[in-house]
Amino acid sequence: MIVLFGYKNIRFLDTTLRDGEQTPGVSLTPVQKLKIAEELSAIGVNVIEAGSAVASEGEREAIKLISDAGLNAEICTYARAKTEDIDLAVKCGVDSVHLVVPVSDLHITKKLGKTREEVYAMAMETVAYAKERGLIVELSGEDSSRADQQYLARLFRDGVAHGADRLCFCDTVGLLTPEKTAEIIPPLCFAPLSIHCHNDLGLALSNTISALRSGATCAHTTINGMGERAGNVPFEEVVMVLEKLYGYDTGIDTTKIYALSTLVSQLTKIPLAANKPIVGGMAFTHESGIHAHGLLRDPTTYEPMSPETVGRKRRIVLGKHSGTASVQSALKELGYEPGEKHLAEIVARVKKVGDMGMKVTDADVMAIADSVMLLECKPVISLKQFTVVSGSNAIPTASATMVVNGTKVTGAATGTGPVDATIKVLQQSVAKFGDITLEEFHVDAINGGTDALVDVTVKMRKDGRVLTSRGARTDIVEASVEAVIAGMNRLLRDENENRRSNTD
Template identity: 40%
Template sequence: MNKRPFVRVNDTTLRDGEQTPGVAFTTEEKVRLALMMQAAGVPELEIGIPAMGAQEQHSIQAITAALRASQLNSTETMAWCRMTEFDISQALNLGLDWVDLSTPVSRQQIRSKLNSTPEHVLARTDRLVKQALDFGFKVCVGMEDASRADMDLLLSVAEVAERAGASRIRFADTLGILEPFKTQQMIGELRRHSELEIEMHAHNDLGLATANTLAAIDAGATSINTTANGLGERAGNAPLEEVVVALNVLSKADTGIDLLQLPLICQYALQASGRQVSLQKAIIGAGVFTHESGIHIDGLLKDINNYQGFSPSLVGREHTLVLGKHSGISAISTVYRNLGIELDEQQCQLLRATLRQWSETHKCSPDEVALRALAQSVAIINCPVGEDYGSN
């Protein structure tokens, strides 16, 4: 059996995740999130932008100090910097292990954002990578807008970065416009021409960030950027929980991350960010292991593997059966049995008709009080119910 490759997760919740419009973490929230991720085995965190000023630098320093003071002391830290002397200077003396020196690499951004030329980008990359190394940092060269760049220029940037002493290049799909086949092609071309670590930074504008991240790994990427709950600019980044669980379930790579810790991390990130996620958000949504359909529940009750792609226990969760418009006899009988109420087939048929009408009216799944009330309404049982059962 082939051993799965190790992929290093560089989580950027505390940097790119905080760039979500309206999201602003306190230093205390950042430190707690960082420690939670370290405890879960996340090996690398991108934790801020030193050039933002003294307050940001204070937060970065608090995070690096807390991580090193913990018993684990196992997570490395990175700061995001522009490819400038000033940004590198602002990252000094903060306890950081890495700097990501980011530079536009598409002709669009080189011309319209930097008012520069590819030749100048290459020269500056060579000079500033060496400067950052002289200060003691490990260096990742961030290739901004790489998905719109000419491959010849990407290869040239990678060559210059490698020759200057960088350890890694970051391929940034800054606008989230890639699809997996193109991702695999571009990352594969970089892999064939460079010995550097390759990091995939995917945005989710087309809903493809997770897929593109997996495709990049298939093509030879050795490091990936994620954010808890997919926080980030616009439609966000590749979600930590989706990517890590997918890598495990699909046997693509090992990350060393404890999957059981992911719901706790994501829940705290939701609280700290003031954001909500859909009930059907993959991995962490409240309803993703909940079943109503009669066909599905009947199949699950016969053999759980009939409708289980992976066990919810992988992330510390479990299946839940609820009743609604699409519930069948097996589901109704099972759910009521769990309430201590035995029903025959005729009673289940009566309830099924009532359930359909109730579901269309209330637009939700009935809770225990409502279920008992429904049974009472068709004269199946005689039990007291609260007056407010229909308000849920």
């Protein structure tokens, strides 16, 4: 363990439900906020900033719902230096207030139209009032990094004298550097000090770690780095940097990180960047033949940590960079045991598909292997026809006629859209023969224009088996049907059939 962290207990205040929800276009219902709060508490977050009680009636409903949930975490609300904000916080039943006071001259004069002394007086009065009402107070300096540091020190020192339990330094527009952070944090630690960093210039993580090494004892974070503009420092990155690079036991259940990240992404409808550290789709995904070969021998060759540490699994995808080892590994997982010559031909064909700029799915690999190994693959499902009705005055409805294992099946289903309705009727039609669930659905437009070729990739599951397949058409519904039918056919195949080369 690093000595600089050895003498203190680092805590986490997560503000996904307040600062994170200020991401443009994001609006969570009280029930959704409660669900996220429950998971934040379960993973080990110390303080949950549940929202801003002054914002709206709906926001107060959500904060009260979370406050009454009996979570292990301390529940907090944002408050301005106004006694009415404190009264609302008390009505919501929170444990603490994140009392935010503008401290830079820019904010004091331009935003509030006041003087330093007026803001100072407001802060002292509100801190004392909040303590009288039985609240834990974290006094926070908004735009601290652009403030006169002597004024900020006075406000923090006297705030503690008036009863503030904790302090917070806010780098509101991400202007700190790690070196500057290390210089200005130590003189401000009159009480346990939090660091609240925004990521406008990409230094939020570095500045947060620098502050924690320099005397701060709490990091303000958001899941997935959500927040206004470029967002806040990501919770998952701070936790794993402390755990992995500094050997510090954060007390966070890191195996729940990916599930929490995915939940927040789904509820906020903010997708994760594919290359985002730790939780992005590509974080533990490998294609390169050299990398994959090394990973199959020893995962630490090209991974800084085990994916299971954060609740994930390693993926080796196939494409033009794939080598023999990774293709052979994928084939083994799919139940194939090709001989040396067959394997070489399969590898060549996989690379050819990749050279065409296409994703190589599990269904593609199986089709290539069947062809090369001269294996007969009788389709389990044969689609005879499907029809979709959708429009401004119609509930999206799909009907389909299929032959499944020699049995004719006709059905219909409604959905939230034409694609959803179509996939549902396909799933219903094969339900008797196997419960197949759709895990992921991804769409790419291959070229521009209204006649763009649409590439649909799906991930489906049956009895623990997961398989990806692809469909490409100019019609998104037809492409979706093609992908789903291809995947279902592969999942419903006899798992005990012989897929081994008898001869090369």
